Amino acid sequence: MKSLPLAFFYLSILFRLVLSLSPTYLSCQLQKPTGESALAGCPEGTLYVSSTDPSANFTGSSGGHQFSVSSAILIPRGSLMCNSPGTGKAVILIGEGQYFEMVNVTRGAPLVLLGQLDSATASTRAGNAPQRNLVYIWNNLHAGNGLNDEETPTLTVGPSDGHPFGNVDFKAYNIDFENRAANYSIAPALVTSITLANTSFYGCAFASWQDTWYAGYGSNTYVVDSTIYGQTDCKFFPSIPWFQSVTLANRGCGGGITAWRGEPGTTNGVYIANSNITRSPDIDPTIVTTGRCFLGRPWNEYAVAVFLKNHMDDSIHPSGFTSWASGDAVPTTTFYAEFDSHGPGANMSSRVEQDHILSSEESQTHRLEEVFQERPRWIDSRYQY
Ligand SMILES: *[C@@H]1O[C@H](CO)[C@@H](O)[C@H](O)[C@H]1NC(C)=O
Ligand SMILES: *[C@@H]1O[C@H](CO)[C@@H](O)[C@H](O)[C@H]1NC(C)=O
Ligand SMILES: *[C@@H]1O[C@H](CO)[C@@H](O)[C@H](O)[C@H]1NC(C)=O
Ligand SMILES: *[C@@H]1O[C@H](CO)[C@@H](O)[C@H](O)[C@H]1NC(C)=O
Ligand SMILES: *[C@@H]1O[C@H](CO)[C@@H](O)[C@H](O)[C@H]1NC(C)=O
Numbered sequence: 001m002k003s004l005p006l007a008f009f010y011l012s013i014l015f016r017l018v019l020s021l022s023p024t025y026l027s028c029q030l031q032k033p034t035g036e037s038a039l040a041g042c043p044e045g046t047l048y049v050s051s052t053d054p055s056a057n058f059t060g061s062s063g064g065h066q067f068s069v070s071s072a073i074l075i076p077r078g079s080l081m082c083n084s085p086g087t088g089k090a091v092i093l094i095g096e097g098q099y100f101e102m103v104n105v106t107r108g109a110p111l112v113l114l115g116q117l118d119s120a121t122a123s124t125r126a127g128n129a130p131q132r133n134l135v136y137i138w139n140n141l142h143a144g145n146g147l148n149d150e151e152t153p154t155l156t157v158g159p160s161d162g163h164p165f166g167n168v169d170f171k172a173y174n175i176d177f178e179n180r181a182a183n184y185s186i187a188p189a190l191v192t193s194i195t196l197a198n199t200s201f202y203g204c205a206f207a208s209w210q211d212t213w214y215a216g217y218g219s220n221t222y223v224v225d226s227t228i229y230g231q232t233d234c235k236f237f238p239s240i241p242w243f244q245s246v247t248l249a250n251r252g253c254g255g256g257i258t259a260w261r262g263e264p265g266t267t268n269g270v271y272i273a274n275s276n277i278t279r280s281p282d283i284d285p286t287i288v289t290t291g292r293c294f295l296g297r298p299w300n301e302y303a304v305a306v307f308l309k310n311h312m313d314d315s316i317h318p319s320g321f322t323s324w325a326s327g328d329a330v331p332t333t334t335f336y337a338e339f340d341s342h343g344p345g346a347n348m349s350s351r352v353e354q355d356h357i358l359s360s361e362e363s364q365t366h367r368l369e370e371v372f373q374e375r376p377r378w379i380d381s382r383y384q385y
C-alpha cells in the first residue's frame, strides 16, 4: 500500500495551506510525485492538459498551434456548450509548459483554468505569484496586415454568437498569458479581450506592449496577485476591471497606463488598488523610451480611473493624468482619482487639477463592494496572497 507516502504528501499540502494560494485548488495544482496521477487532489471530472505528459486528456506538441487548452474547453459536459448559467462547471488542469494557441472562451457555464505549480516554489513569498508560474499560454498576432485589435488576443472571453452573455464565472489561476508578437511596441497586440462576462484571475501574468488588456463592454473582472506588463493604453470600455495587489510593469510610456471610454452615471471604470506601479524590470533601454508614464488619458469625456493605495515609482509623470490629444485639457466630466498614493511617483503637488485627491472617507465610496454593488460571488475570496 502506498498510502504512507501519499499521506505525507497530503500532510505537506495541508501544512502549506497556511501560505497557500488557492486553498480550493492548490492540491490539484501541485505537481505530483512520479507514479501519482497528476489529477490527484483535483475536483472530480477535472481534465488534464499537458504539452509533455502522454497520459493527459489533451496533449500538444511544442511546435505549431495544437489548441490543447482550447480543445479541453470545448469538450461538451452537461449543458456547457450553450450559455446556461450555473450548470456544467468545468475545471481544467494545465501542466507545466508552453502552449502556443489562442484561447477563445464562449461557454457560458463556470470554467476554472489551473496552472500547475512546483511544490517546492508554489508558496515562496518572493514577489507576487506569477514569478512561480510554470504555464505559459501565448500567441504572436498583432494588429495590421488586415487584422483588427480584436483578432489578436491570447485569451478572449465573450458570448458565442447570438447569446446575450458569456461566461458567468471564469477563473484562471497561476497562468502566464502572453502576446509575443515582438519584444517591443510594434502595434496593438492584445493579451486579453473580455466582453459580457464575469472573470477573475489569481497569480497570473499578462504580457505585451500596446493594448495589453482590453476590457470590453459589459465585463466585470477581478485580477489579484498578478503582473501586467504593457506600454500605451491598456484600453477599456464600459465595464469594470478591478486590479487588486498587482504589479503594473511599464515597459515604456505613451498614451496612458489606462485609457478609458466611460458612461455617465455608472461605476464603470478601471480600479487599481494596493498595487505597485513601476518601470518594468524587463525593459531593454535600447528599445524603449525612458519617459514618464501617465496614469490615464480619457478616451471620452466620461473616463473613470481610480487609484487606491498604490506605490508609484519615478516612471509616473508628476501630472498624473493627461488629455487624449496633447494640448487639450482633461475634461472636467472625467473622474480621475487617487487615494493614498505613495512612492517617488506620488508627489501630488503637480497633479492636474482634474485629479480628485480623495480623503479616507471619500475613498470608502470606491470600495469593491460599492463598485460592483455587491460582494461578487464569482470572486474567490479564499485566495491568499
Ligand atoms: C481524463 O484522464 C483521466 C486520467 O487518465 C481519466 O480518468 C478521465 O476519464 C479522462 N477524462 C475524459 C473526459 O476523458
Ligand atoms: C470567439 O468565438 C466567437 C463565437 O464563435 C466568435 O464570435 C469570435 O469572433 C471569436 N473570437 C476570436 C478572437 O476568435
Ligand atoms: C523575444 O526575446 C526572446 C528572449 O530573448 C526570444 O526568445 C524571442 O524569440 C524574441 N521574440 C521576438 C518576436 O523577437
Ligand atoms: C515594485 O516593483 C519593482 C519592480 O519589480 C520592485 O523593484 C519594487 O521593490 C516593488 N515595490 C514594492 C513597494 O513592492
Ligand atoms: C514635490 O514636487 C514639488 C514641485 O515639483 C517639489 O517642490 C517638492 O520638493 C516635491 N516634494 C517631494 C517630497 O519630493
Ligand SMILES: *[C@@H]1O[C@H](CO)[C@@H](O)[C@H](O)[C@H]1NC(C)=O
Residues within 6 Å of the ligand: 085, 165, 168, 197, 198, 220, 372, 374, 375, 376, 377
Ligand atoms: C456578473 O457580475 C455582476 C457584478 O458582480 C453581477 O451583478 C451579475 O449578476 C453577474 N452576472 C451573472 C450573469 O452572473
